[in-house]
Amino acid sequence: MKRFLLFLLVLVAVLAGIVWLYSFQGAQRVLDTAPRTPPAPEQVARGAYLARAGNCMLCHTERGGAAYAGGRPLETPFGTVYASNLTPDAETGLGRWSAGHFRRALHEGRSRDGRLLYPAFPYTHTTRVTAADSDALFDYLRSLPPINKPNRAHRLRWPYNTQAALAVWRILYFKPETFAEDPSRTPEWNRGAYLVQGLGHCGACHTARNALGGTRDVMDLSGGLIPMQNWYAPSLASATEAGVADWPLQDIVQLLGTGTAPRASVSGPMAEVVLHSTQYLEPADLRAMAVYLKALPPAPGDSDPRETPRAAPDVLQRGGKLYEQHCATCHGAQGEGVKGAYPRLAGNRAVTMPETTNLVQVVLHGGYAPATRGNPRPFGMPPFATTLSDADVAAVVTYLRSAWGHRAAPVSELAVTQQRSSFRP
The missing domain is CATH 1.10.760 (Cytochrome Bc1 Complex; Chain D, domain 2)
Structure with missing residues (x-):
């Protein structure tokens, strides 16, 4: 028994040492200080473009709030993470950060004081951003108007709210790296x-x-x-x-x-x-x-469609009637759609792919393309959550996956019920 306890203590000590090592490795002090001169206009323009490429503002702007001032809640299976203030405010934002601090955040997932950041911030990807692009991003952010908005405390369950848990997660799933070009590619x-x-x-x-x-x-x-x-x-x-x-x-x-x-x-x-x-x-x-x-390598093919379970005839009949009543006006009697307006459903892989989450989501809650410069007035799909029951939705979706030569598996009423109950607007 004593030997077992001793072994257990040694094991705990070793694990604690590993966690400590990964918690503080790379946390050495960044010696450069916050810049005192304004950034060059060309750097700001380049950084603004890179911020667009990274879609940084979407997460770091609270709905109805100032751009990049943080506060937006990001729901995760472990609790809520609140995006941080990226404006150059000295007290609540990046005003005391240096380019080195910012570069370390992107590359190593660490805050100015060396704390480990939550991977809701995608440093597993931004670790590949070049130093030059990191510096341009930082110059753009420090050109913004400073907003004094304190960062909100994350609401995460224990132990996910601890630095030790983050250290373990990083041991398992993260290693800082740089992007290396493939010389065999263009x-x-x-x-x-x-x-x-x-x-x-x-x-x-x-x-x-x-x-x-x-x-x-x-x-x-x-x-x-x-x-x-x-x-x-x-x-x-x-x-x-x-x-x-x-x-x-x-x-x-x-x-x-x-x-x-x-x-x-x-x-x-x-x-x-x-x-x-x-x-x-x-x-x-x-x-x-x-x-x-x-050029991505193709994924393995799906199973033989002849093995796909078939829907009951009464479900298909019900789904067909619902389609004729609610859908055919826009998508056509044969699922042909209307070019430039309503998508074709016949032969549409969004209808037939094995994972049906998106298809059910669109029928229940609607589907809307973005209003862009190249398509400023897109057509949208209205929601049917208040019009159709779960059984109705299951029937019409199953019909879509069986009509016009489709051979996809049916969707159950239970699957629709589960998706409706878990919907977050």
Whole structure:
């Protein structure tokens, strides 16, 4: 018994030592001080563009609040994280930060005082941002009007609210790194990889997360449910989800720049990305991202559709009547849609992909493309949450997945009920 207790104490001491090491490794003091001279205009302009590319303002601006002043609640499975104030206020923002402090935050996920930051801030991706781009971002942020707005305390459950838990998480899922160009690829592909993997942090949504919020590979892009948002970010490598390997480059550029393209349109969280970020990117950068996404290795194919369970005839009949009553006016009797207005449903992979979260979400709560410079007056999908019961929604969605040659699995009433009950506006 004594030997076991001794072993246990030694094990605890070793684990504590490892946690301490990872908590303070890299926390050495940054010696440079906050700059006293205003940033150069060209640096500010460059940083503003990079902030758009990273969609920084979306998270760091509270609804109805001052830009970049923080306070926006970010719901996670572990509690609520509040975005921090990025304005150059000396007391509550970045006014006492140096370029070195800011660079360390992006690269190592540490605050000015060395504390570990929560990975709701995507430092697992921004670790790849170059020092030059980090400095330009910092110069842009310090050019903003200072807003004295204290940062709100996070509301996280124990032990997730401790630095020790963060240290353990980082041991498992994070290692600071730099972006390395692939010499076998073109400069355009490398630029796209840098934007997608780094500032764009596409993998923050398009990669599956485990119970601890970690990912096996932040560059995986094989799709995953977005925690707390009830949306599924589809695989960017799968031809049956959101892969674009067979798309013309210009169509990919159009989708990222306007939110709509001949084969698809965006809604939900991706509509916000296009609205606040990608529509403002230079055509060359959009094309570079398209080149990178088009070249992603294809994901393994889905199972044989002949193995897919079939829906009951009465459910299909009910769904068909509901479709004729509520949907056919816009989407057409044969799911053909209206070009430039209402999407085609026949042959639409958003209808038939295995994960049905987004399809149910759109029927219940509506779907809206972003109003962009290239598509300023998009058509939207009205919500049917108050019009259709859960059984109705399940029936019409199942009909869509079985009509016009589709052979996708039916959707149960229970699945609709669970999604309705977990909806967060």
